[in-house]
Amino acid sequence: xxxxxxxxxxxxxxxxxxxxxxxxxxxxxxxxxxxxxxxxxxxxxxxxxxxxxxxxxxxxxxxxxxxxxxxxxxxxxxxxxxxxxxxxxxxxxxxxxxxxxxxxxxxxxxxxxxx
Numbered sequence: 001x002x003x004x005x006x007x008x009x010x011x012x013x014x015x016x017x018x019x020x021x022x023x024x025x026x027x028x029x030x031x032x033x034x035x036x037x038x039x040x041x042x043x044x045x046x047x048x049x050x051x052x053x054x055x056x057x058x059x060x061x062x063x064x065x066x067x068x069x070x071x072x073x074x075x076x077x078x079x080x081x082x083x084x085x086x087x088x089x090x091x092x093x094x095x096x097x098x099x100x101x102x103x104x105x106x107x108x109x110x111x112x113x114x115x
Contacts, residue, residue, distance in 0.1 A: 002026040002104050004095045009109030012085055020080040020109060022095030030073035033098030036080045038091035039108075049080060050098045062088070085113045 008020040020036070035050035049059045049069040057069055068081040078095055092108040 002101075004104055004106045006093060006095055006106055006109040009093060009111045011112045011114065013115050014086050014113055016085050016113070017081070017083045018085065018111060020082065020093055020111075022078040022080075024076045024078065024095075027076075029071075029076040034071065034078050035096060035098045035100065036069060036078070037094045037096060037100065038089075038111075039094070040088075040091040043091075045094070048093070051078070052098065082111070085111075087113045089113050 003025045005023045006020060008018060010018060012018055031053050033050065033052045036048040037045050038048050039045040047060060048063055049057065049067055051057050051069045051071055059067060066082065066084045069078070070081070071078045080093070082089065090111060090113050092110050094105055094108040096104055
């Protein structure tokens with residue numbers, strides 16, 4: 001079955017960096033448009049970054065120039081490199097298809113940016 005498993009979150013100081021990973025299974029990963037999403041406390045889940053199967057990327061305005069999405073099709077894994085983190089980036093981060101399916105949200109990985 002389809003499964004996405006996120007990892008790599010943690011506590012980081014403002015200005016710091018983290019690299020998130022998303023391991024995908026049950027899909028032909030190389031053909032899938034994928035996305036990173038986040039949900040902060042009291043807010044709706046939002047798209048952070050997405051990548052098509054061909055490698056085209058798009059980013060939320062709030063993370064442009066700081067976050068980079070990438071994928072390794074041989075490893076069925078997607079990444080999110082996050083630099084210059086600020087407290088507003090604190091959230092649970094999830095991966096899903098580029099058009100997310102409610103059936104496939106995983107546990108997410110918590111990112112906390114605090115001094």
